[in-house]
Amino acid sequence: MISVRVQEEDFDPGAELARLEALGGGALASFTGLVRGDGGLVEMELEHYPGMTLKAVEGIVAEAVHRWPLLGVGVIHRHGRLRVGDRIVFVGVTSLRRGAALEACAFLIDWLKTGAPFWKRERFADGRTRWVEARAADDAAAARWTDR
Amino acid sequence: MPLDLLYFAWVREAIGKDGESVDRPDGVETVASLIGWLAARGGGYAEAFADPSRLRAAVDQAFVPLDTSIVRAREVAIFPPVTGG
Numbered sequence: 001m002i003s004v005r006v007q008e009e010d011f012d013p014g015a016e017l018a019r020l021e022a023l024g025g026g027a028l029a030s031f032t033g034l035v036r037g038d039g040g041l042v043e044m045e046l047e048h049y050p051g052m053t054l055k056a057v058e059g060i061v062a063e064a065v066h067r068w069p070l071l072g073v074g075v076i077h078r079h080g081r082l083r084v085g086d087r088i089v090f091v092g093v094t095s096l097r098r099g100a101a102l103e104a105c106a107f108l109i110d111w112l113k114t115g116a117p118f119w120k121r122e123r124f125a126d127g128r129t130r131w132v133e134a135r136a137a138d139d140a141a142a143a144r145w146t147d148r
Numbered sequence: 149m150p151l152d153l154l155y156f157a158w159v160r161e162a163i164g165k166d167g168e169s170v171d172r173p174d175g176v177e178t179v180a181s182l183i184g185w186l187a188a189r190g191g192g193y194a195e196a197f198a199d200p201s202r203l204r205a206a207v208d209q210a211f212v213p214l215d216t217s218i219v220r221a222r223e224v225a226i227f228p229p230v231t232g233g
């Protein structure tokens with residue numbers, strides 16, 4: 001059971017977890033990414049490539065399904081304007097055992113950071129805006145899965 | 149065949165539009181040479197495309213290295229490194 005959504009609206013992580021729990025695995029791992037308010041940030045705008053985003057995320061999920069024995073995967077990635085504390089992304093993975101669920105969850109969020117066409121722009125309390133720059137640490141986190 | 153170009157994030161802002169359709173000139177056969185051709189237009193294009201090492205691309209909605217051929221491409225997107233998740 002694979003579900004991938006790219007949407008502007010908020011989502012309910014509890015509903016996603018319940019859907020994955022019902023698939024009968026013994027392990028469910030999930031990650032929810034939220035807008036951080038450090039440095040005076042008040043808003044984050046996520047731009048994306050509408051013609052490509054869903055395909056790119058589905059490709060990343062297909063890679064996870066290929067690597068681990070998963071019973072279900074749920075990925076939701078938002079775009080548009082988000083405030084501090086808002087949910088940005090959800091990854092949920094269920095498997096028979098914890099190892100596959102935890103690893104696949106970490107893999108998915110690492111690859112979503114570097115392999116899906118989203119760009120974040122931050123807006124601060126004093127009116128400044130800036131495009132978030134890709135971080136070498138994120139590339140390194142994604143790359144650790146390519147050696148396996 | 150017209151080539152659809154798409155720009156995202158600060159590339160889009162520097163150029164002042166999110167895309168356009170162009171006729172690919174002879175000799176412009178890779179993403180990198182397309183970037184050079186666009187940069188030569190000057191203004192916001194020169195600013196956006198000054199440093200190809202800061203740019204990434206997708207050809208027909210798949211990520212590619214900048215040395216990828218665009219001879220048969222329908223759509224080329226040029227953008228900064230992605231920052232999702």
